[in-house]
Amino acid sequence: MKDEEKKNRSRTSFILHPSSFVLPKKRFGQNFLADERVVERIVQEVSPRACETIVEIGPGRGALTSRLIETTGRLVAIEFDRDLIPLLQEKFGERANFTLVEADALVTDLCALIKPATNARVVANLPYYISTAILQRLIEQRACLTEMVLMLQREVVERICAPPGSTERGFLSVSVEAYCLTETLFDVAPTAFRPVPKVWSSVVRLSVRPRIAVKVEDESLLWRIVSAGFAQRRKTIFNNLRNAPADMLSRIEDAGGATTVLENAGIESKRRAETLTLEEWARLTEAIAD
16 A cells, blocks of 8 residues: 555645645544546546536635535635635636635525535545545435535545445435445545545545435334444344334334234345335335334
8 A cells, every 4th residue: 555655645736735735634634625627637537617606615815615516616714713714715716607605514594505506516635534424415315416526535425435244334325325326436545634634535526316216104213223224233133123213113012013014015024124125115105004
């Protein structure tokens, strides 16, 4: 790995702006993208259009912003770090197609923010420590999102894309599969960032499905069941259902108990949650709902 990092460092050209030296904050998990080649590749994958709105979460020092703004019809940037706001305003504030919002992406209503547009795409280099929470928030707001091109820690992308049977598969994997088509685009070496993180990153494209990928009457029940199923990963799906929260356990018992609902769903009781397909989770939901 060290030889590969040295090779990447030797081939890297960095983005340096006189006004860009706002120090990264460890408490925000900031690692600013500084490699022009990575920026170029992300922009190529996004391929911004003059007729659309793009939301950039965490523009940082503006490495991606400076490229996206050139061809995007409207760019809405959400930045949480107030110290970066003056820098971004200085660089892009005079652009008619640029809107800067100082806000926390975890609580921001994107569908309201992009109005009068009714849909948008998201581009983001997400801090590792909060990436899963932001991704879940984006999925919640999928009604106005068509696509997300995200840079995440490589291990997070592996979890997102983990198929049934993989030890990496979890609640997030099932959730993303239900609402998005996933495509891992490329890996990014630690040397592409300043400061240099200890882990590799990956860029992934999530194309939002027009509707959930399985037929299920009660989506909220589905996700409560999936959550219960993954509560203790080493236990079987049978044991996790038997130890579900009280309100969920009551519904399972009303449907005949854990053994019966698993039989009705065609799921062997000794299997673990990571082996279940999305369709099997849907069948289990219907067995409990009936």
